[in-house]
Amino acid sequence: MAKILMKGNEAIGEGAVRAGCRYFFGYPITPQSELPHYLAKRMPEVGGLYLQAESEVASINMVFGAAGTGARVMTSSSGPGISLMQEGISYLAGAELPCVIVNMIRGGPGLGNIAPAQSDYFQATKGGGHGDYRLIVLAPASVQEIIDLMQDAFDLSDKYRNPVMLMGDGVLGQMMEPVEIGDQKPFELPEKPWAVTGRLRGKEKRLINSLYIVPENCEVHNFKLEKKYTGIKEAEQRWEEYRTEGAEMVMVAFGTSARICKSVVDRCREEGLPVGLLRPITLWPFPEKGIVRLVDSVKSFLTVEMNMGQMVEDVRLSVNGKRPVHFYGRVGGMIPVARDVYTEVKKIFNGGVA
Amino acid sequence: MKKVFERPKSLKDMPFHYCPGCTHGIAHRLVAEVIDELQVFEKAIAVAPVGCSVFCYEYFDCDAYQASHGRAPAVATGIKRVLPDRVVFTYQGDGDLAAIGTGEIVHSAARGENFTVIFINNAIYAMTGGQMAPTTLLGQKTTTTPFGRDHKLNGSPVRMSEMLSVLDGTAYAARVSLHNPANVTRAKKAIKKAFEVQIAGLGFSIVEVLSSCPTNWGLPPLKALKWLEDNMLPYYPLGEFKKPAEVI
Amino acid sequence: MHEGILIAGFGGQGVLSTGQLLAYSGMVEGKHVAWIPSYGPEMRGGTANCGVTIADSPISSPVVSEPTVLIAMNRPSLEKFEKVVVPGGIIFVNSSLINIKATRADVRTFYIPANDMAEEIGSSKVANNIILGALLELTRVVTTGAVEKSLYEVLPPHHHKMIPINLKALEVGAGLVRE
Incomplete structure (x- = not known):
């Protein structure tokens, strides 16, 4: 099959179209602009709609509508815009509406900068908005994986009636890699017997709602959501293991930092250092099972992130004190340099001596 | 005996939670009657706000959404863009529409979104305990303007219908009042026109409905209606600020 | 084979598109490729650079932090990136615009007056391809045939008339470094 060279941000758009998404509502922000540019052209070609909203607050509520x-719908933004969407995301989770939200993370906090970062991990996986809820969070690490995960993102969101967030950064969004997209497969969207479309279809009234004014009822609703989240945790943990056979140390990294760690693993292995990589593909649910599988056979973990140490907390929860979990991070839009990560690995192998 | 008056089909048979003398009930009824008369019940989708009328999704028997505070026009945009042949309306109070949701209402109008907005202006935040609204009159006492609204501190009340009527995307904008039977009849006519504008696909339509809030104004129901007439009408003139030639 | 090529210059010098052409050519040859840009907030006239990785095996990291080849199209690029080139690597210096010398002794450095040579053959727009030609000749990272094929793919049809001069530039560049 012929390959084409594609930017990550464009791949998000094409992946969405191929997954049957026909509605995009968004507000411009760097570094995800190629995505709206792409969809503004592409949506009309497939009879879809690209609509520029007046703010991220409006975008996410258009997505809600x-x-x-029952339509497949998405929005995208970066840190500051995703922060503005949090109320709407909480409503979407509360009302159990499926949709896909893309966050191409930039350096923060505040206005920060437009350079790549992974500092919105907490916001995506631990809440961000108010109330007890979870997003399914996917973290691709290549342009091909972006295309593939966009399909999964829409499928998962429909399957669980839950918003799904796809997290990347400026590196993933702007890099070009060859992708195989093949021919558009015919798709059939799942039945949505809850969708609000007017009462033409039959007798019962339908309602999209997240208000449960009676505490007893709201508790029941929360229990129901929790049951769903437990099921997702059980069924949907995904990760990639890279050269973990016989590894004494396993690095844990996602997205762009995982790509850098892969090159570090290669260098270490060439030099005979038994190092591997576990790359979470789902950030929520966190691939606890992957860590647990390795914890007895490895001596230590090193989490590498483009933040001050966020996912490392989930790694530590999964390791549960059985092994030391080290952390190396670059922040503010700085990307870890393979050489420096390698030095860090060597230091840990040498008992803390550089 | 011939039945001359009955509950509109679009209004569910259940008691409202509104306070005695509140005019939300009248406004609900007018909207429901219009939906019945235009025979669009099956196509209608209501978007409820946050505020006293948050439960209007229970009362309107059509399909419905409950939106976050101020965002009903954005939610309605999302619905209508997917289902352009449905009859979509938002029902919003003055805090929802004229304060926190100003961006959404202005830009929905600017885009000429083809849905209808029922805007209840009672010059106060009622659900949260009688605080100042953007529509609170100068000198009016509320729980957050205990000495009366002072324009130096709080600015002046916002006339939303006039403001929205200057936008090209707005096809119909009118202000009506519910303080007496004659005005209730006029209010219904305006609401019907607004829905007709939407059904004809002409663009954004809004009806601002001056309403009373006896509880938070601290007045018995009849005096509240009189207060509305004496105080709100001079500041908020009634009438149609914009109407398309095609329908009216 | 694993080449990490860093191309750097002013915005508007076409460094991003030169990198894309190179990546595209690698893909045409069935190699693993990645292209990654980095540029300042200025849309035009700021500094621009991109990294291109071309390899026989899957590319672990697309970030070119230790380039095997640096193409410096202006002086700030040379000053900024000279130090990160791997020992034994190659630095191409666009000597039409850079009036200083590289300081590294452990790399091979080629001074190519790319803008002047491009003018000589008829268009200053093909300066990058003069250096690209030299790069291909020295590294064989992709074939000239693959670049030619890619030019037809990446250039819009109304620019296809520019292809012959682009190919000429590659040839001239290659001739410069041919033993």
């Missing part, structure tokens, strides 16, 4: 009708 469209999702409630």
Whole structure:
């Protein structure tokens, strides 16, 4: 099959279209602009709609409206815009509406900068908005994986009636890699017997709602959501293991930092250092099972992130004190340099001596 | 005996939670009657706000959404863009529409979104305990303007219908009042026109409905209606600020 | 084979598109490729650079932090990136615009007056391809045939008339470094 060279941000758009998404509502922000540019052209070609909203607050609520009708819909932004969307994301989770939200993370906090970062891990996986809820969070590490995961993102969001967030950064968004997209497969969207489309279809009234004014009822709703989240945790943990056979140390990294760690693993292995990589593909649910599988056979873990240490907390929870978990991070839009990560690995192997 | 008056089909048979003398009930009824008369019940989708009328999704018997505070026009945009042949309306109070949701209402109008907005202006935040609204009159006492609204501190009340009427995307903008039977009849006419504008696909339509809030104004129901007439009408003139030639 | 090529210059010098052409050519030859840009907030006239990785095996990291080849199209690029080139690597210096010498002794450095030579053959727009030609000749990272094929793919049809001069530039560049 012929390959084409594609930017990550464009791949998000094409992946969405191929997954049957026909509605995009968004507000411009760097570094994800190629995505709206792409969809503004592409959506009309497939009879879809690209609509530029007046703010991220409006975008996410347009998504809420469209999702409630049963349509496949998405929005995208970067840190500051995703922060503005948090109320709407909480409503989407509360009302159990499927949709896909893309966050191409930039350096923060505040206005920060437009350089790549992974500092929105907490926001995506631990809440961000108010109330007890979870997003399914996917973290691709290549342009091909972006295309593939966009399909999964829409499928998972429909399957669980839950918003899904795809997290990348400026590196993934702007890099070009060859991708195989093949021919558009015919798709059939799942039945949505809850969708609000007017009462033309039959007798019962339908409602999209997250208000449960009676505490007893709201508790029941929360229990129901929790049951769903438990099921997702059980069924949907995904990760990639890279050269973990016989590894004494396993690095844990996602997205762009995982790509850098892969090159570090290669260098270490060439030099006879038994190092491997576990790359979470789902950030929530965190691939606890992958860590647990390795914890007895490895001596230590090193988490590498483009933040001050966020995912490392989940790694530590999964390791549960059985092994030391080290951390190396670059922040503010700085990307870890393979050489420096390698030095860090060597230091740990040498008992803390550089 | 011939039945001359009955509950509109679009209004569910259940008691409202509104306070005695509140005019939300009248506004609900007018909207429901219009939906019945235009025979669009099956196509109708209501978007409820946050505020006293948060539960209007229970009362309107059509399909419905409950939106976050101020965002009903964005939610309605999402619905209508997917289902352009449905009849979509938001029902919003003055805090929802004229304060926190100003961006959404202005830009929905600017885009000419083809849905209808029922805007209840009672010059106060009622659900949260009688605080100042953007529509609170100068000198009016509320729990957050205990000495009366002072324009130096709080600015002046916002006339939303006039403001929205200057936007090209707005096809219909009118202000009506519910303080007496004659005005209730006029209010219904305006609401019907607004829905007709939407059904004809002409663009954004809004009806601002001056309403009373006896509880938070601290007045008995009849005096509240009189207060509305004496105080709100001079500041908020009634009438149609914009209407398309095609329908009216 | 694993080449990490860093191309750097002013915005508007076409360094991003030169990198894309190279990546595309690698893909045409069935190699593993990645292209990654980095540029300042200025849309035009700021510094621009991109990294291109071309390899026989899957590319672990697309970030070119230790390039095997540096193409410096202007002086700030040379000053900024000279130090990160791997020992034994190659530095191409666009001597039309850079009036200083590289300081590294452990790399091979080629001074190519790319803008002047491009003018000589008829268009200053093909300066990058003069250096690209030299790069191909020295590294064989992709074939000239693959670049030619890619030019037809990446250039819009109304620019196809520019292809002959682009190929000429590659040839001239290659001739410069041919033993």
